[in-house]
Amino acid sequence: MAAARELRGAARYAAYAAGQAAVVAHVAAHELGAAAYAIKAVQSAAPAGESQSAGRRECQWQRAQLPEAIRELVLDDQRLRNDICWSVFDC
Secondary structure, eight states: OHHHHTOOHHHHHHHHHHHHHHHOTTOGGGTTHHHHHHHHHHHHHSOTTOHHHHHHHHHHHHHHHSOHHHHHHHHHHHHHHGGGGTTTTOO
C-alpha cells in the first residue's frame, strides 16, 4: 500500500487494488476496496472522455465473475457502500 502512494493515475489505483486484495482480507468491511480500486484504475487508464463507460464495463465484468451463491450479498454491499467508494458501483 505504501508503494502506491508514490504513483499516480492508473498505476496508483492498480497498486492500491493489489494491496487491498492482499492486506485487508481479515476486515470484512474492506472487501470491496480491491474491486473499487480496480474500477478506478480502468477509469484512469481510459482515453479522454471514456473513463465513465470504461468504469461501467469493468464493474459489469466484475459482477459477471461473481458466483451465484454470493452475488446478491455482494450487490447489496455495493449498494450500501457505493457512496464511500467513489460511486464506482453505479453500473
